Amino acid sequence: MKYPLIAPSVLAADFANLQREVEMLNDSPADWIHVDVMDGVFVPNISFGLPVCEAIHRHARKPLDVHLMIMQPERYLEAFAKAGAASLTVHLEASPHLHRTLSQIRELGCRAGVALNPHTPVWLLENVLHQLDLVLLMSVNPGFGGQEFIEQTYRKTTELRRMLQSAGSAALIEIDGGVSNQNAGALVEAGATVLVAGSSVFKADSPAEAIGQLKSAGRQPVA
Template sequence: MSAPLICPSILASDFARLGEEVAALESAGADWVHVDVMDGHFVPNLTIGPDVVKALRPHTRLPFDVHLMVAPVDPWLEAYRNAGADVLSVHPESGPHLHRTLGRIRELGARAGVVLNPGTSVGILDEVIDLVDLVLIMSVNPGFGGQKFIPASLDKIARVRQRLDAAGSKATLQVDGGVTADNAADCVAAGADALVAGTAVFRGGPSTYADNIAALKGH
């Protein structure tokens, strides 16, 4: 079992020092930078616009993994891609035509992700699996950081892993929500390749980031 990719969510970072924070993540051994975009409509919070992503882009060489919790989502794809997003992940509920949205993300040259909320069926993947580069399992209901991991998510990770393997898909299987060093190994054992973590990475300040990331990797 290989170590997972660690994708710290800057939602939990010091917003007054965002440029320094993403640079510190790269130095600490993070694999991707996870950017939670919330519109105050699709989810009950308001966060990071494309101009902020663009401003952060020169501060790190790490891939920007942008999770779009906005509706309608299609009008924002190009703006975030132009700002520097490498991965764009969308919710099936955030637009009328998931297949078209994923195709558009790929046309823009980004990796296309599908996000499954706790109440979203894994069966939706069967219709779009050939367009999916990443599947993100939400192990909390989206909208806020600091929530508790939903234990039933482990079974969902395993079911998605089975679907991806059966289809011969090379898509990354990512988990987001309440991920800590205590449950990271369980997520990986269930089939996850990548872990999004906020508080578990950023607690303690920059001097602790390397140790926190290593703990999530199982080192």
């Protein structure tokens, strides 16, 4: 598999034409479709829930990468798996029984992921590395799209890559927030394997072309 994988976030899509947007992603170079679920409690915003995830899945031909920015995510794992999630990512900050939650995700047949907010250190994952299929590093504070990329993400990505390598883990490293052609190459060089992009894709004149450009930028060596 050639990295980076690109996972456009439908949080930035045109909700009035969501089927059309999903069909565009089907025909684009995108690898996954990123679905941000927000509850207005864990993050200061409300996005969408199970019915919208189900609707996206009905039209999607690419895996749904579901990012649960919610409290008590374990209550909804089975429902989101049934709604079509190929991967389920929960926040370490919202999961006091993380080992149990990751086991539940894997039992549901989904890729198991953990997300970390910008201030959360990667070493807190040390005791669950063997259960992880992916780690999502937030490169903005979660809750809203269109925010400015946090520069410390490069160092954090490198630190996480070293930790995964030392543990013999093949977990993917996903970056979410402020990803663009300007930082994609440096993120991949630091260790990122999956790039989430919202505004930089859906606000482009040609979103499909923007996805291809982002993938190319991630494969360019950094000067």
